[in-house]
Amino acid sequence: MKQGLISVSFLLFLFYHCTTTLAAESPVQAPSPGPTDVSKVLEKAGGFSVFIRLLKSTSVSIQIENQLNVSNTLTIFAPTNGAFSALKPGTLNSLSTEQKVQLVQYHILPSSVSLQNFQTLSNPVRTQASNTYDFPLNITVEGNWVNISTGIVNTTISATVYEDNQLAIYKVDKVLLPLGIFAPRPKPLVPAPAPVKPSKESSYSTLNSPVAALDASSALNLMPALASFGVLMVATSLYLVSS
Numbered sequence: 001m002k003q004g005l006i007s008v009s010f011l012l013f014l015f016y017h018c019t020t021t022l023a024a025e026s027p028v029q030a031p032s033p034g035p036t037d038v039s040k041v042l043e044k045a046g047g048f049s050v051f052i053r054l055l056k057s058t059s060v061s062i063q064i065e066n067q068l069n070v071s072n073t074l075t076i077f078a079p080t081n082g083a084f085s086a087l088k089p090g091t092l093n094s095l096s097t098e099q100k101v102q103l104v105q106y107h108i109l110p111s112s113v114s115l116q117n118f119q120t121l122s123n124p125v126r127t128q129a130s131n132t133y134d135f136p137l138n139i140t141v142e143g144n145w146v147n148i149s150t151g152i153v154n155t156t157i158s159a160t161v162y163e164d165n166q167l168a169i170y171k172v173d174k175v176l177l178p179l180g181i182f183a184p185r186p187k188p189l190v191p192a193p194a195p196v197k198p199s200k201e202s203s204y205s206t207l208n209s210p211v212a213a214l215d216a217s218s219a220l221n222l223m224p225a226l227a228s229f230g231v232l233m234v235a236t237s238l239y240l241v242s243s
Helices: 002-025 038-045 049-057 060-069 081-085 097-105 115-120 200-207 210-242
Strands: 074-079 138-142 145-149 154-163 167-172
Touching: 038 049, 038 060, 038 154, 038 167, 049 060, 049 074, 049 081, 049 097, 060 074, 060 097, 115 138
Parallel strands: 074 167
Antiparallel strands: 138 145, 145 154, 154 167
């Protein structure tokens, strides 16, 4: 009886030991983390509810997620609620859907830039809002200050909200108002094309065209009439002299 109990206990011990060993040798891999949720980061930081609402209503938040999901890098300048409150009443409501998208994209750079690397950027800095003529952005560094100018407003980075090797989010106390929306500039004039000099071949073709031939034929037909008119004028002159 005792031998049977010992055998059963030994078998249970072997079963437990083998199961534990197999589990240790084949760990369950945790799912890889997805891209950083910008809205959640801003919600956790607090004070960015208006910007979050714009990100979602324009679907730029989805665009950001897709870009981060394929390992693109981004820098976001996030205006505070106070920055939006400082705008003239009705500013956002006066914008079209396309302009709201461009306004949000104007706050995003297509690369992740650390505070130490802003001085390496060339002005005008390209944003995700169209071209640098309508949407120029100039960034300069003075000591520890990173200054941002749109041509309409000037502000500085007041704090780092979030930063990793793929995404950087910075707090700004003014909404970045682009010239392309709030002060459209005339399009640059395109120089007129230089006149094309006709070649000898084209000149020859022009002289031998049906119109040129018709004009020449008409001139030849007029020559007899002109000659008769000349003879008549001479005769008339002689008659008057003789009289």
